[in-house]
Amino acid sequence: MSHRLRTWTYYGVLWLVSLLFFSPVAWIILSSFKTRNDILATPPKLVFTPTLDNYIDLFTRNTSFLLQLGNSILLSVSAVVIAVFVSFLAAFCFSRFKPKGTDFLMFLLLSIRMLPGPAVILPVFLMYVAFGWKDNHLALILFYAMFSIPFSVWILKGFLDGVSTRFDETGRVNGGSWFHVIFKVVLPQVKPGLIAAFIFNLIFVWNEFLFNFIIGGVTTQNIPYALAVGAYSDGGLNWTFISALTSIYIVPPVLFIYFFQKYLLVGMTFGTVRGEV
Amino acid sequence: MVKIVIDKVTKRFGPFTAIDAMDAVFDDGAVTCLLGPSGCGKTTLMRMIVGLEQPTVGRIFFGDRDMSGLPPRKRNVGMVFQYPVMYQTLSVEENIALPLTQDRSLSAQERDKRIDEVLDILDMRDKRKLFIGDLDAGSRQKVAVGRAVARRSDIVLFDEPTTNVEVQAKLLLIRAFKLVTQRLKQTIVYVTHDQTEAMTLADCVALMRDGRIIQYDRPADLYATPATEFAGWFLGNPGMNFMPARKTAAGIETPLTAAPVAADAEVSGNGTLTAGIRPEHVRLGATAAPGAVPGVLKDLSVTIAGRFIANVRIEGDTIVKVKTDEAIAARPGDTVYLAADPAGLSFYSDGNRVAAAVRQSQ
Numbered sequence: 001m002s003h004r005l006r007t008w009t010y011y012g013v014l015w016l017v018s019l020l021f022f023s024p025v026a027w028i029i030l031s032s033f034k035t036r037n038d039i040l041a042t043p044p045k046l047v048f049t050p051t052l053d054n055y056i057d058l059f060t061r062n063t064s065f066l067l068q069l070g071n072s073i074l075l076s077v078s079a080v081v082i083a084v085f086v087s088f089l090a091a092f093c094f095s096r097f098k099p100k101g102t103d104f105l106m107f108l109l110l111s112i113r114m115l116p117g118p119a120v121i122l123p124v125f126l127m128y129v130a131f132g133w134k135d136n137h138l139a140l141i142l143f144y145a146m147f148s149i150p151f152s153v154w155i156l157k158g159f160l161d162g163v164s165t166r167f168d169e170t171g172r173v174n175g176g177s178w179f180h181v182i183f184k185v186v187l188p189q190v191k192p193g194l195i196a197a198f199i200f201n202l203i204f205v206w207n208e209f210l211f212n213f214i215i216g217g218v219t220t221q222n223i224p225y226a227l228a229v230g231a232y233s234d235g236g237l238n239w240t241f242i243s244a245l246t247s248i249y250i251v252p253p254v255l256f257i258y259f260f261q262k263y264l265l266v267g268m269t270f271g272t273v274r275g276e277v
Numbered sequence: 278m279v280k281i282v283i284d285k286v287t288k289r290f291g292p293f294t295a296i297d298a299m300d301a302v303f304d305d306g307a308v309t310c311l312l313g314p315s316g317c318g319k320t321t322l323m324r325m326i327v328g329l330e331q332p333t334v335g336r337i338f339f340g341d342r343d344m345s346g347l348p349p350r351k352r353n354v355g356m357v358f359q360y361p362v363m364y365q366t367l368s369v370e371e372n373i374a375l376p377l378t379q380d381r382s383l384s385a386q387e388r389d390k391r392i393d394e395v396l397d398i399l400d401m402r403d404k405r406k407l408f409i410g411d412l413d414a415g416s417r418q419k420v421a422v423g424r425a426v427a428r429r430s431d432i433v434l435f436d437e438p439t440t441n442v443e444v445q446a447k448l449l450l451i452r453a454f455k456l457v458t459q460r461l462k463q464t465i466v467y468v469t470h471d472q473t474e475a476m477t478l479a480d481c482v483a484l485m486r487d488g489r490i491i492q493y494d495r496p497a498d499l500y501a502t503p504a505t506e507f508a509g510w511f512l513g514n515p516g517m518n519f520m521p522a523r524k525t526a527a528g529i530e531t532p533l534t535a536a537p538v539a540a541d542a543e544v545s546g547n548g549t550l551t552a553g554i555r556p557e558h559v560r561l562g563a564t565a566a567p568g569a570v571p572g573v574l575k576d577l578s579v580t581i582a583g584r585f586i587a588n589v590r591i592e593g594d595t596i597v598k599v600k601t602d603e604a605i606a607a608r609p610g611d612t613v614y615l616a617a618d619p620a621g622l623s624f625y626s627d628g629n630r631v632a633a634a635v636r637q638s639q
Contacts, residue, residue, distance in 0.1 A: 170362040172349045173327055174376040174424065 025250070031243035039239045054244035064221065069248070072222040074137065075212075076205035079144035084197050086145070087152030088190075092182055094153070095160035096168065106157065109150040117210050128215045135217025143211060148201035155200070159193030160186065195263040203253055223249045279340035279431045279464060280305040281326060286335035288321055288488075295321040296332070297488035303481075305340075305431075306462045310475035310496075313485035314511065319468045322485075323434050326466065327354045339432065355425030355433040355463075359440050361417040363409040370396070370405040373423045380428070395423040398460055399453055415446030419453055426461055435467040439474065451477055472512050476500070484508050506628045509553050515586065517553045520595045522624060524548035529624060529634075532592050533559065533617040535568050540624060540632035551625040556600035558621025561587055562614045563605045569614035572597065574607050589615055 031039045033050040058065055094102050124143070125134075133139035163186055171181040187194075209224035216225065223245065230241055257264060281303040288296040295318045303309040311319040324330040326337060328349035337344045344352055363372050370392050377388045396402050399419045409417060418438050425433050435454070439447045451474055458465050458478065469475050475482050476496045484492045484499060484507075492504045503509035509517035523530045524544055528537030531552040544550065562569060572591035580586050580600075587599045597615060607613050622634035 164360075164362075166358060166360050166362050169329055169349075170356075170358060172329070173354065173356040175350045175379040175428070176376075177350060180379075 028243050028246050031239060032247040034240075034243075036240050039243070054240045055248075058241065058244045058248075064226070065245075067219075068221055068223050068226040071137075071220055072206060072224075072249075073252075075140055075144060075220070075222060076202050079141045079205050080148055080198055080201045082141065082145040083148035083152050083201055084156075084194055087149050087197065088156050088187070088194065089182070090149070091153045091156035091160050092186065094157050096165065106154065109153055112147070112150050121210060121214055124211070125214050134215055135219055137220055140212065140216050140220050143215065144205045144208065148204065152197040152201060155197045156190060156193050159190040163189045192263045195260055199256055199260055199264055202256065206253055279342075281432065281464060281466065282338040283322070284336045284338060286322075286325065286332045286337060288318070288325060288330065289333045295488055296325070298335075299488070299490060301483065301490055301493065303464065303466055303483075305464045307480040308458050308465045308467060308478055310479035310482045311466060311468045311485055312472060312475040312479075312482050312511075313470065315470060317485045318488040319470075319485050320436055323356075323436055323466060323468050326432070327356050327434055328352050353428075353430045353432070355428055355430045357418070357421045357425045357433070357435045357438045359437045361414075361421040361438075363417060363420060365409050368406050368408055369401065369412070369420050369423075372409065372420055373427050376424060376428050391427050391429070392423075395427045398457055399423050413446065415442045415450050418442060418450055422454065422457060426457055426463065429461070430463070432464045432466070435465065435469075437468055437470065439469075439471070454478055472514070484511065502623070502630070502633075503553075504630050506551060506553065506625050509555075509623075509625075513555055515556055515598045515600075517555050518559070518595075518597050519551050519553050519625075520597070521593065522550040522552035524550060529632075531617070531622070532595055533570060533597065533615060533622075534619075535570055538619055538622065539635040541635050542632040544624065544626065544632050546626055549626075550631070552622060553625055554617055554622050556586065556598040558618040559597060559599045560616040560618065561589070561599045561601045561605055562616070563607045563611075565614050566616060569616040571612050572615055574609055574611050574613045576609050577604070577607075587613075589613060591615060 032054050033052070034045070034048055035051060035053070038045050038048045093099070094106065099105070128134050128139060131139075167185050167189070168181050171185040172178070176185065207224060208222075209228060212220065212222050212225050213228065216222070221229075227242060227245060227249075230245070231238055233241070281301075283299050283301040283303075286296055286299045287294065297318075299322070311322060313319050321330060325332050326344075328344065328347060328351075331346065339352070364375065367375070373392050373395060374388060377383055377391065392405075393402075396405055399422065401416070401419060401423070404412070404416065409420070412420070422435075422438070438454075439450055442450055454467075455478055467475075467478055479496050481493060482496050482499050483490045484494075486507055492499060492508050494504075499508065500512050503512060503517070506517075506519060510519070520532050522532075524540075524546075525537055525548070528539045529544070529550065529552070530537045533552070533554065560569075565571070570591060572589040575588040575590055575596065577585055577587045583602075585601050585604055587601065587605075589597050589599060591597055599615065605613065619634040623630055624632045624634075
């Protein structure tokens with residue numbers, strides 16, 4: 001009997017903590033179906049008449065919504081694709097040719113992620129203005145790619161180290177070029193690593209606000225930018241706008257993470273549990 | 278058809294010298310086995326031939342073409358690795374076909390013909406549609422062999438291909454190798470630390486130790502007249518017996534011979550020698566015989582082919598291993614008698630063979 005009680009308490013606590021973490025998300029999603037008055041009601045209304053007005057409003061009144069959504073997708077996907085491609089090649093070199101001081105170089109590479117963004121925002125801004133790169137998609141993509149590369153190299157090197165050099169050697173001896181070995185022999189074996197690197201960096205770029213706000217501009221505005229700028233646009237905090245936009249905004253990462261969560265786990269452990277996938 | 282010429286090749290890994298100023302020629306169309314203990318540099322030599330490593334000093338020629346600096350795919354060498362690496366998602370024939378598809382000058386019919394031929398030799402026709410995951414380690418290695426030879430490259434290298442195969446499959450695999458090597462007159466270099474494999478497959482054996490080839494000979498000659506104590510000890514199961522010998526005016530005295538024996542060559546030096554004799558050249562008897570020396574039987578065990586191996590302690594605390602066909606009526610602790618067959622007795626000085634016993638000495 002006490003054993004059963006323990007099990008129940010155990011799961012009860014787990015559920016409670018999980019729900020507690022989920023509650024802000026739930027609150028936002030529920031709010032997106034509420035009227036403005038229902039959102040601000042005290043005590044909070046759990047039973048209400050759902051409405052789609054907020055979404056209709058978002059698409060009809062906020063004319064730049066599609067631009068912002070498109071920018072978010074374009075910026076994050078292309079930056080991450082570039083980053084993962086470059087990182088894969090870099091990680092391959094580190095893993096296979098082991099240049100002198102590989103460990104130190106890897107450390108230097110990651111040090112860019114130790115730097116807080118606000119510390120470099122001013123020099124980066126001045127540089128982008130001087131080059132005339134402000135409010136330019138390509139420039140912003142390159143910046144995000146640069147920020148995503150170090151972490152991807154780390155993840156991918158872990159995975160590549162797990163692929164035996166026997167594969168390289170067999171491929172090369174059987175008449176394959178390095179190109180063939182890298183892309184046809186080795187790459188398919190580190191797919192989990194590529195996906196993990198892709199998701200991690202996608203989440204980072206998808207949620208990036210500061211640099212988009214400072215070195216981006218009107219044509220490159222993404223959804224975090226829209227949230228920050230649009231929150232006060234209607235006189236007072238515009239909760240209907242925020243909740244509706246946020247609800248749409250979190251759909252792509254949620255889907256991604258739901259379908260690829262096993263890769264996320266192996267990515268966090270740098271490929272050390274590669275065999276579990 | 279090309280021979281492989283190793284021209285004063287040295288390979289160092291940091292302070293470690295894996296190959297030490299080696300000169301060798303591996304004949305075209307022949308099977309050369311590189312035989313030696315682990316870490317003697319045989320795999321390194323092979324990796325330099327295929328191009329996965331570059332020599333620190335020296336050059337490697339295929340025929341008269343200098344291979345220095347060429348990547349593996351420009352060398353046209355097939356190689357079978359210790360661990361067969363296969364495309365798991367492809368079938369047996371697709372795996373064999375894969376390197377052939379890289380060669381655009383090859384027509385589809387020619388490709389199929391070669392695959393058929395290789396599958397025939399390897400006796401794998403019925404397995405052609407199977408996937409690699411369905412095969413055991415021995416069959417996978419056969420596929421790897423097929424893939425390496427189907428390209429008809431001039432040279433095929435085998436790097437300890439039977440190490441990870443169980444004993445039964447190993448014998449079948451070696452038989453398959455033998456067939457392949459006889460049918461396709463390619464120049465083959467086969468690395469192994471298993472002397473049985475080397476003896477079975479090789480036209481010539483290069484015995485290696487510490488980055489050098491210490492003897493390069495036909496297998497039978499290598500076994501019968503090892504040039505060094507090391508070769509005598511390494512080949513044979515068990516290896517050669519060694520015991521101290523001394524040169525006197527009457528001949529060479531050994532603990533295994535009742536009377537001094539004559540040597541077939543002049544032995545210089547201070548007279549201190551080592552006598553070597555293979556276990557099958559020592560006769561074991563329960564009763565005294567002319568020319569035999571007494572010893573104490575330590576143990577007697579049965580080995581392959583119903584033969585017996587006895588350990589006998591003789592004068593000077595030397596243990597002599599004896600291989601004999603019939604059991605003798607003696608138990609451990611009993612006194613037995615050993616007689617050396619002079620045909621098998623040879624003498625070494627500083628580890629190198631200097632003379633053999635003259636046959637008519639007894």
